[in-house]
Amino acid sequence: MDRCEECGFEYDLTRAPTAGTAIVQAASEVAAVLSDEAADLRTRRQPETWSPIEYGCHLRDVLLVQRERVLTARRVDRPCFEPMGREERVEHDGYAGQDPRDVVRQLTDAAGLFANVLSRLRPEDWERTVTYRYPTTAERSLRWVAVHTVHEVRHHLGDVRRQLS
Numbered sequence: 450m451d452r453c454e455e456c457g458f459e460y461d462l463t464r465a466p467t468a469g470t471a472i473v474q475a476a477s478e479v480a481a482v483l484s485d486e487a488a489d490l491r492t493r494r495q496p497e498t499w500s501p502i503e504y505g506c507h508l509r510d511v512l513l514v515q516r517e518r519v520l521t522a523r524r525v526d527r528p529c530f531e532p533m534g535r536e537e538r539v540e541h542d543g544y545a546g547q548d549p550r551d552v553v554r555q556l557t558d559a560a561g562l563f564a565n566v567l568s569r570l571r572p573e574d575w576e577r578t579v580t581y582r583y584p585t586t587a588e589r590s591l592r593w594v595a596v597h598t599v600h601e602v603r604h605h606l607g608d609v610r611r612q613l614s
């Protein structure tokens with residue numbers, strides 16, 4: 450089982466069927482943090498570390514991309530997914546200038562949209578495979594894609610909480 454050294458998340462693939470619920474829950478916690486109007490959401494604590502609003506935009510985009518990837522994997526055999534361009538999007542989509550109220554709403558919707566697609570996977574669909582390019586190029590099951598996405602949201606929830614504590 451893979452484990453994230455930084456946040457301690459464990460990749461337990463047997464938990465994939467609960468991933469949608471876990472993602473909605475963790476995204477709602479990120480949304481709660483980003484709803485604090487008194488909080489400094491826009492300042493980068495270090496030049497190379499995203500601000501809370503940038504993390505929120507990143508998570509929204511992750512959830513939208515993952516939704517499309519899972520939908521693709523249902524109709525295409527062994528698709529290969531290019532990286533989402535996590536760094537480029539910060540500039541291309543102007544993360545730093547976005548309104549936290551919009552991001553909260555969009556993040557919440559993105560989590561619900563992705564969870565809906567996961568909820569419609571049949572038992573055999575979870576074993577469909579994709580080539581995934583992060584953190585290394587490897588063939589992964591949709592179980593892994595779902596659990597990896599739970600990790601993304603939880604990991605960055607920790608990032609924004611640390612910045613605002």
Ligand SMILES: [Zn+2]
Nearest residue numbers: 453456458604
């Ligand atoms: Zn982690």
